[in-house]
Amino acid sequence: MNFLQVTFEDNDTRDPMNFSYKKKWTITLVACAFTGIVAAAASSFSMGYQSMMQDLNCTQFQATVGLSMWSIGFGTVPLITSSFTEEFGRLNIYIVSSFGFLLTEIMIALSPNIQTVMLGRLLGGAFGSTGSTLVGGSVADVWKPHERGRPMAFFALVAVAGTGLGPVIAGVIEASPRLGWRWIQWIHAIFTGAYFILVVLLMEETRATIVLTRLARKKRKETGDYRYQAKAEIEKQSLITLIKISCTRPIYLLLTEPVVQSFSLWIGFTWGVVYTLVESVSTEFQAIYGFDVQNTGLIFSTLVFGSFIGYFANIYQEKLYQKYYPRKRQEARLYLPCVAATLIPIGIFIYAWTARPEVHWIAPAIGLTIFMAGGFVIYMVVFLYLADCYGTYASSAIAGQSMCRNLAASIFPLFTTQMFARLTDKWGLTLFGCIGAALVPIPWVLFFYGSRIRARSKVSRKILEEEELQNNMEK
Numbered sequence: 001m002n003f004l005q006v007t008f009e010d011n012d013t014r015d016p017m018n019f020s021y022k023k024k025w026t027i028t029l030v031a032c033a034f035t036g037i038v039a040a041a042a043s044s045f046s047m048g049y050q051s052m053m054q055d056l057n058c059t060q061f062q063a064t065v066g067l068s069m070w071s072i073g074f075g076t077v078p079l080i081t082s083s084f085t086e087e088f089g090r091l092n093i094y095i096v097s098s099f100g101f102l103l104t105e106i107m108i109a110l111s112p113n114i115q116t117v118m119l120g121r122l123l124g125g126a127f128g129s130t131g132s133t134l135v136g137g138s139v140a141d142v143w144k145p146h147e148r149g150r151p152m153a154f155f156a157l158v159a160v161a162g163t164g165l166g167p168v169i170a171g172v173i174e175a176s177p178r179l180g181w182r183w184i185q186w187i188h189a190i191f192t193g194a195y196f197i198l199v200v201l202l203m204e205e206t207r208a209t210i211v212l213t214r215l216a217r218k219k220r221k222e223t224g225d226y227r228y229q230a231k232a233e234i235e236k237q238s239l240i241t242l243i244k245i246s247c248t249r250p251i252y253l254l255l256t257e258p259v260v261q262s263f264s265l266w267i268g269f270t271w272g273v274v275y276t277l278v279e280s281v282s283t284e285f286q287a288i289y290g291f292d293v294q295n296t297g298l299i300f301s302t303l304v305f306g307s308f309i310g311y312f313a314n315i316y317q318e319k320l321y322q323k324y325y326p327r328k329r330q331e332a333r334l335y336l337p338c339v340a341a342t343l344i345p346i347g348i349f350i351y352a353w354t355a356r357p358e359v360h361w362i363a364p365a366i367g368l369t370i371f372m373a374g375g376f377v378i379y380m381v382v383f384l385y386l387a388d389c390y391g392t393y394a395s396s397a398i399a400g401q402s403m404c405r406n407l408a409a410s411i412f413p414l415f416t417t418q419m420f421a422r423l424t425d426k427w428g429l430t431l432f433g434c435i436g437a438a439l440v441p442i443p444w445v446l447f448f449y450g451s452r453i454r455a456r457s458k459v460s461r462k463i464l465e466e467e468e469l470q471n472n473m474e475k
Helices: 021-056 060-076 084-088 090-109 114-132 135-142 149-175 181-202 208-223 239-256 258-289 293-299 301-354 362-438 441-455 458-474
Strands: 004-006 228-230
Touching: 021 060, 021 090, 021 114, 021 135, 021 149, 021 181, 021 258, 021 293, 060 114, 060 258, 060 362, 084 090, 084 239, 090 114, 090 135, 090 181, 135 149, 135 362, 149 181, 149 258, 149 293, 149 301, 149 362, 208 228, 239 258, 239 362, 239 458, 258 293, 258 301, 258 362, 258 441, 293 301, 301 362, 301 441, 362 441
Parallel strands: 004 228
Antiparallel strands: none
């Protein structure tokens, strides 16, 4: 059969790339809002340990397992569900994910025992990840490559700042004798319910292949001519095949690509330390400075401040990228990360060695702020640099680092409690600082030798050949 391929016309307003500026930002803001809600829910859980242990008669280690279960669901489930967008579109996944996330928050709030809390956290991470991992794709759907810097920076800001803002609000709730840990979950449920309504009212389908498929179906129904087909229908693969690819390709890139390996190690360590701090900062400030739960929650505002510093620093990095891209190509993304790499161990060392009674609490708070400023830059560059380097394989490369990042976030809190008990917080954090210092060369090596490293990679060579072919066709 000779197909009549359905495509967008020039300046077609049905094409997500041609949406109005207002509609593009509406979609971006609504998508990023889910990321903020999920990030806040992930980190605020630890602030309710005290009332949870009393209410459910559980140990702190069991509560910490609940914290870690979230990251397990968040890191592994997208390997399977990322393929669903090609079959069902992004909008339907946003709706299902936000509603499922709402149900898990209600489930945790009503939990009669710690085992139900653990299961709810696992499911919450799964539903939260499915929605949050769509944001990068939604941004790519509506913004052209040279326009994505600001939307992606905002996405990173919401994700990282939300991690700090959640405990700040949760500390106030936990400090109230009439509220406690269950109301932390109820507040998340209320915000998620409001978000669900926003998605239904304001969000639109942005995946072009899905829009074209629906246009082709409409055309066939109107004309009765079944030759009208969208390209995605002609080249359609089965859902099982798509799931197999989405599960295996990220792991393949993790095992074979030095760039993916190094960035996964870097962001995995950084995110592991972030969740270690989420789990331990409250206890340390209570023990050393006599802070109550509300005041220790406010200490997490340092993570928010650090995120804003990293966000504004990234504006300067974007200017460097635009200026030096013709000469440095993808490595033009790495000017600021080379500096940020040093902020990670510096921030950890300051926090580790100043958190003692004779030193004012502002000193370790400054250390946390410096650490998070560096962490934000790293979080941001991982998405942009891997997307630049791996083109059509970018989603798989990003999925690989996301899996490492979230698995590290789930594992670190489980062993650091025992490690800090044996080494003390100061020396345990000093060990982390030394590891962070050992990882400082990663962006420097890639800055100077990244192009050579990619030239030896089979995947990168294939991508370069495809880019050259496309450039020749355009000429």
